[in-house]
Amino acid sequence: MSADLTELYQQVILDHNRRPRNRGKLPTANRVAHGDNPSCGDQCSVYLRLDGDRIAEISFDGSGCAISQASASLMTTQLKGKTSAQAQALYDQFHEIVTTGKEPEEISDIAAFAGVHTFPARIKCATLGWHAALNALKGDAVPATTESHTD
Amino acid sequence: MSADLTELYQQVILDHNRRPRNRGKLPTANRVAHGDNPSCGDQCSVYLRLDGDRIAEISFDGSGCAISQASASLMTTQLKGKTSAQAQALYDQFHEIVTTGKEPEEISDIAAFAGVHTFPARIKCATLGWHAALNALKGDAVPATTESHTD
Amino acid sequence: MPTWNNIRADFPILHQQVNGKPLVYLDNGATSQKPRAVIDALVHYYERDNSNVHRGLHALSMRATDAYEGARTRIATFLHAADPAEIIFTRGTTESINIVARSFATRLKAGDVILTTEMEHHSNLVPWQQAAKASGATLRYVSVLGANAEGGLDLAALDQLLTPQVKVFAFTHISNTLGTINPVAELCRRARAVGAITVIDAAQSVGHAPLDVQAIGCDYLAFSGHKMCGPTGIGVLYGRRALLEKLAPDETGGGMVVNVTYEGATWKPAPERFEAGTPNVAGAIGLGVACDYLDALDRAAIERHDHALARLAYEKLSTLPGIRLLGPTGERGGLVSFAFPDVHAHDVVTFADEDGVALRGGHHCNQPLMRKLGLTSTTRASFYVYNTAEEIDVLVASMRRTLKFFVG
């Protein structure tokens, strides 16, 4: 297997894909948002229980490739307990990683997604769950898509 | 000047173009039909006084290239006094001449149009007036065109 | 399986490596590759004859017009159409269907029914949804039978669906997702019996098998050049002349008018009436040459070749653990669509790409059918004249490797 592909499908990603964390509807959710990648058919719904400005609980549901599912799963583990501002900052860091491949200074599981940057067509898979989560935080009813033309 | 062009613009044609015969509206007409070549903008109206099945008087009016104008002019001189059947036969002969270049056995001015066949794009100019005349004979109200796709 | 001597030499694009492996192009359902003859025709046109058509009297313009109209005649022959005037050049299948659907949008009324099937490509589905919405007509679907859609269209239910209220029946010839070959002549016959106009989406069939619009008895037929060795940006709407003569124009502008005043305009007859503006001249000429190329190979032989490859792929793939194969178990068009329970199609396609194998993964513009089958995506391998049995072995090996990585 090529180095690129090994980088893309890291152990962390395969693990989250096989055993997704926080998967399923959240009965206590007070926010929900849905994301679509129309071309691939990837889908992701994110459920939040916001406690003030803080994410008290979070889950996701959906279908898609290993990258999108693992990313959504990992995201839920990362965002739980965070404020909106912290969530946005984490997303910015994640976006930097998947688009440039530059790993963050602190050690973090999200670094596993650095390999995505050599597969530009997959960036939208990696960010789908994050977009839905940020939309849910904003209370935005419009379905998220990571396929807007300028993304 | 090339042989082809000399053939196309024969003296007879130039003469009819410069001094068109039977040009203008026919006040006594009981049949009229209009022809268009939309792409070139050539136009031709043909006026008939039918006496029974016989063309008692005929005139034309219109604008277009030397070929279309001369052809309409010459046509009026040929069709005067003819029956519908004779007119159709003459047109068939004329069509044969302009599409194949084969001159008819009897000597006739319409042979002047034999040169048209080397300029296929001009066939529709040469036949415009004739089409209008045949339509007028049929009492057909639809404007003639020599540009229908299968012409 | 018919093969042609050295056919791959005709397709320059095939002779490259992708990710260090020889390219195995199995994405022909999306678009086909182009033979040298078609590429050369484009170059020749731009280097010798390029000019605007129809309105010119100079040498280049006459040559361009002759070549463009010659392509129209060539395509009429290719389809066994009665008349070249029945061939309207469009950008492709999607535009062709939109033209017909738009014309119905203004003519249908509440109570009328548009009938289509559950296996349509979005391009033969959404335009009819829009036509129904605009006109108040009702859209109905012929069901697809079987858990893996192996049963094809529910022809038994057709008599019930084909009421006299059905004004138009639009269906695909070959499903781009399932490989199902629909009995188009029969569908047309039954539609005609209730007075419904038939519209065939032939995107996956023209260029893959002999086709005779008069024998099929359809009213309209749509296809794309790019899926049959032709250039991009060119396609055809075939329409029966008697219908086209009554049809109002779709787009308007230069080239399709007889007389224009500041108050209004009158229209030329078909096909010009439906070709406003400068057409894709080079594209049409290239498509004509593609017809020559395919006829030289012999379309009956192409059909045998594609079907044999599809059968072979179906058999070999069916040995893979857990694989779910869609569509007919018997005779099928030149493609195979499948899913694995634990590996998503995009991961499959990414792995295959590493092996040089070009596949398509996703909903294949067929979301509602996917949903009905309980899937969100499949992987599709689709074949054409230059594909070989050896390439199917490469495909299957690549699938095995992928499964091993993800499932173990």
Added chain:
Amino acid sequence: MPTWNNIRADFPILHQQVNGKPLVYLDNGATSQKPRAVIDALVHYYERDNSNVHRGLHALSMRATDAYEGARTRIATFLHAADPAEIIFTRGTTESINIVARSFATRLKAGDVILTTEMEHHSNLVPWQQAAKASGATLRYVSVLGANAEGGLDLAALDQLLTPQVKVFAFTHISNTLGTINPVAELCRRARAVGAITVIDAAQSVGHAPLDVQAIGCDYLAFSGHKMCGPTGIGVLYGRRALLEKLAPDETGGGMVVNVTYEGATWKPAPERFEAGTPNVAGAIGLGVACDYLDALDRAAIERHDHALARLAYEKLSTLPGIRLLGPTGERGGLVSFAFPDVHAHDVVTFADEDGVALRGGHHCNQPLMRKLGLTSTTRASFYVYNTAEEIDVLVASMRRTLKFFVG
């Protein structure tokens, strides 16, 4: 007059004889010729990268998508558009205008006014007549002044015409029949003051001079690739993003939808929303390369070159007995349109063709203006980057010979 070193070598088609004479191609208003670089880009695409765009994850598909979207970005830069998403690929000017006109057809109502001008090409006239008819809106025209239309648009009357009822004002940038250059930025400013949407037919201007849609301040702008060194079958509709976001789709089908069920569909944002079906991928890529080619020549230099040739032709032709020259007497776009009292344009064009000179004769898709000027046709010579002052001498000599034959 700017010239470029050896520019004619870039255009393979120019190096041929027509009727035994070197080709003098002066029919650029109808379509331009293509430089080697554009032809090569098509060949390269078909030989290396051809694939369907947007829905693929394999190597060719990613390359094709990148090249296609790269062309979009290139064209956005070429037009100084704010955003690549404002560039919609179409077949050409005619389709672009039809898309906009159709959208107004469903939104306008009785009492609304569509304003256009008396000098429009049929492609920017008939679609608006159809939109007016469909919606009940009224179509009004800005007059053209002068017996030979030398006065241009009647700008003094514009304030009266531009009432708040005017919802859309569609006008050409450069007249393909007269050579008139309209003050587009001023027209947009005045239209905006009454809240009218502006639509510019830029078929004759993009590729002939620098152009900045933001400086002009238009809402929509339409043009064709084939008139600016690009391939046939590709063109652009530029639309301001804020407008495109609110605009309903025109055609529907694959590639422009987000979610499709058997009941209905939702749309992607612009530009995808307006590009149903497989686009003319090779055409778009070729158009991007044409932009590179023209920018390498420098569009300001192209403008000076074309205008200088037009001025020279106008001066030299005006010495011919009886000639009637149309359009502005001063600054004009790169074309000259004229008529002789005793020789019809088609005879002129046929004679010119014998001298190797490609001209256009006819109504130039502008019948109502011809009628207003008391003409049925004119002869038009239109210039581009590869034309020379010597070719104008050939043109004038050919005209003299024709006059001698017909008039003596």
